[in-house]
Amino acid sequence: MDSFLIALLIAYIISLLFHINPWLRLCWVACLIISFIGNYWHPIRIFWLTLPRDLKTTKLLPAKFFLYKCKRHNKSVPKVFKEIAFKYPNRVMFYYRDDVWTFAQIDNFSNRVTNCFLEMGYGKGDHVALMMDNRPEFVGLWLGLSKVGIISVLINTSQRMETLIHSLTVIKCRALIYEPEFANSIRDVINKVKNINPLMEYYIYSDHVIADDNRDIPSEPLHQLLDISSNKYLDTLYDINFGDTLFYIFTSGTTGLPKAAAIRHHRFLWMGALIRSTIGIGLRDNIYITLPLYHTNAGVVGIAQTVLFGTTVTLGRKFSATHFWDDCIRYKCTVAMYIGEICRYLLAQPDKPVDRQHNLRIMFGNGLRQNLWTDFKTRFNIKQIIEFYGSTEGNSGVANITGKVGACGFLPRCIPPWLCQLIFPVVVVKVDPNTREPVRDENGICVPVEMGEIGEIVGVVRGTDPSRAYASYHDSEATAKKIVRNVLAPGDVGYRSGDLMEMDELGYLYFRDRMGDTFRWKGENVSTTEVEAIIQKAVGLTDCAVFGVPIDNCEGKAGMVVIARLPNAPIDMKKLYKTLCHELPSYAVPVFVRLADNIAVTATYKLNKQGLEKIGFDPNVITDELYVLDKICESYVELTHRLYRQIQCGYVLL
Structure with missing residues (x-):
């Protein structure tokens, strides 16, 4: 309260004591109210809004x-699923192409998986890797x-060579x-994997005859x-605990090769329940999922809605921009998941009558750009878009449940800071x-x-609260690097997301960039150090700098590499393209290549990536x-001024 307001208040009290003219007192009251509003209008406005x-x-x-309740009764994911399957045995769990899977069928399939692996000598604590695209059996396998x-160890099917070797062997x-x-x-x-883990067994899953070239x-x-396995239910569920590890999902972290993040049963339960209650998904809904099930978005947040709560899911093998709305109409979907790239690809399609003939009431996901939000919602008549932010291993998830364009969530402003x-936290x-560093x-x-x-x-980590837990990596050293202490109070512990956010006056959060040696492209986090190692192996031991560059109307950043040319050693662009496509996941292959005589360094002799990124x-x-x-020429081609303009205008999709 400023001195002018205090003076007005004192003057008003004196007027009451000495019976000064009522009209004068009224003027003082008006001045007091106006001054109060003037001083506190901003917080009042924020509170009201x-x-x-x-x-x-x-x-x-x-x-x-x-x-x-799950913690109190020590419930695991398969225990909750058992209750759902018993309650809704004939309810459709999955629509997949022309197939229909009920809860009873998935339960029976998963029981066959359980009995099959028990008979082969597998038991609690063993690890089994799954390398599969979307299909109901994927869920049935890890569930069984x-x-x-x-x-289960869920392998990203885009991984190749060194990255795949790492993912198959980092967990035995x-x-x-x-x-x-x-x-x-x-x-x-396979030869390198056998050298590291010679005891690994291989199982091929196919619903058709296996070709001869796969038999080697x-x-x-x-x-x-x-x-030939029994679908009889066993009582092994009672040996599985609330805090046990359900499966591993690979995430890039902020540096190096992918890291295996442990998804414990309580984390799967929490993430599924959180999204359900926040968005308002119900039993009558049918969720369309085309995102890969080896990632958290679809594999945890999406699949939890059917495994834990009985909501029907329509699974797409992979995303198809041409069939997206046809599938939504065919299967009568009411909810769909997205990442920003999906929305951009759908907007790039020619207008069709089916664009607005669906029954979707909600689309939820992350990465929808602010400049595409309104166009996407209007063109496809989406009643509600719910953007959320989170990470596989993190505990700092937020959600934009009000439809604020461009925001990925908010932090409350009305709640007192100590209570918030x-x-x-x-x-x-x-x-x-x-x-x-902070x-x-x-x-x-x-x-x-x-x-x-x-x-x-x-996000502050609280050991007693599983909703505030941090899903640690399999690598304890990598886990320690993500921890920060003394965040809100002395002695507390927090999880560093590595993501930069901007907060407006109403508390809405806007994603701005990734920290560390990673950038995000095609919905995936790309490790620059991993890509640099592959490029140096391909072109010789020369300096190279990999970083992400923004493209107009594109989500994330496209990979770019600057290579310092060696004297008398020309680089074959077609060979470089083939090498990178063979060694790297498709999303990690650099989009742009620049050949320079040398690369500038900083005062500490590090490659000046920030300067290169600005250019x-x-x-x-x-x-x-x-x-x-x-991709058509299967090479890197010269980036002309005309091609540059076409890329920036969105005429060329990358």
């Missing part, structure tokens, strides 16, 4: 209560394995289950083994741009950002040789 939104955070309570405590798996489509990828690495991998036909930190902290006050506590500033989103891939600025990936 955010109160209805912040009250919606009470939607967390049903999810918290569900998790509390989990019934006896076998931990007893077996790999794969589909015939991925036999070539496995054939390329020593594999057992799993589908045949399951056909108690029930929703997520904060955006300032980060030193040079050291990438900025701290004189007491050593992290400093929150002011409105309009950009900082790192951090980007503009041929109007760059005089060096500049190339762009061309």
Whole structure:
């Protein structure tokens, strides 16, 4: 309260004591009210605008209560699924192409998996890798394995060579289950995998006759083994606990090769319940999922809705822009999942009558760009878009449940800070741009950002609360690097997301960038150090810098590499393209290549990636040789001024 307001208040009290003219007292009262409003109008306005939104955070309570009940009764995912399958045995669990799977059928299939692997000598604590595209049996396999405590390791089917070798061996798996489509990828690495893990067994799962060229991998036909296994239910579920590991999902983290994040039963239960209560998904809904099930979005958040709560899911083998709306209409879907790239590809399709003939009431996901949001919602008549933010291993998830264009979530503004930190301990902290470490006050506590500033989103870890837990990596050293201490108070512990957010005055959060040696492209996190190692192996031991560059109207950043040319050693662009496509996942192959005489370094002799990123891939600025990936020509071709304009205008989809 300022001195003018205090003076007015004192004057008014004196007027009451000395019976001064009532009209004068009235003027003083008016001045007092006007001054009060003037001083406190901004917080009053913020309170008024955010109160209805912040009250919606009470939607967390049903999810918290569900998790509390599961913890109290030591329920695991297969235990909850057993209850759902018993309650809705004939209800459709999955629509997949022309197939229909009921809960009873998936339950029976998963029981066959359990009995089959028990008979082959597998038991609790063993690890089995799954390398499969979307299909109901994918869920049935990890569900059946989990019934006896076998931990699945979900492999990204885009991985190749060194990355795939790492993923198959970083956790000592007893077996790999794969589909015939991925036999070539496995054939390329099987000798090195055998050298590291000679005891790994291979099982091929296919609903058709296996081609001769797949028989050189020593594999057992799993589908045949399951056909002769019993579907009898066993009491092994009671050996599986609330805090046990359900499966591993690979995430890039912020540096190096993919890291295996442990998804425990309580995390699967919490993430599924949280999204359900926040979005309002019900039994009458039918969720269309085309995102890969080896990722958290579809494999945990989406699949949990059917495994835990009985909602029907329509599975697409892979995303297809031409068939997306046809499938939504055919299967009468009411909810669909997205990532930003899906929305952009759908907008790039020609207008069709089916664009608005669907029954979708909600689309939820992440990565929808602010400049595409309104166009997407209007063109396809989507009633509600719910953007959320989270990570496989993190605990700093937020959601935009009000439809604020461009925001990925919010932090409450009406709730007092001490109470907000108690029930929703997520904060955006300032980060030193040079050291990438949190900025701290004189007491050593992290400093929150002011409105309009950009900082790192951090979630406080609370050991007694499974909803605030951090899904640790299989690698303990990698886990330790993600921990920060003294976030909100002395002695507390937080999870560093590595993601930079900007917060506006109403508390809405906007994703701005990734920290560390990663960038996001095609819905995947790309490790620059991993790509640099492959490129150096391909072109010789020369300097190269990999980083992400923004493209107009594209989500994330496209990969770009600057290579320092060696004297008298020309680079064959076609050979480079083939090598990178063979060695790297498709999303990690650089889109742009720049050949330079040398690469500038910083004062500490590090490659100046920030300077290179600012220049980007503009041929109007760059005089060096500049190339762009061309999948049709299967090579890198010269990036001309005309091609540059077409890319920036969206005429060329990358």
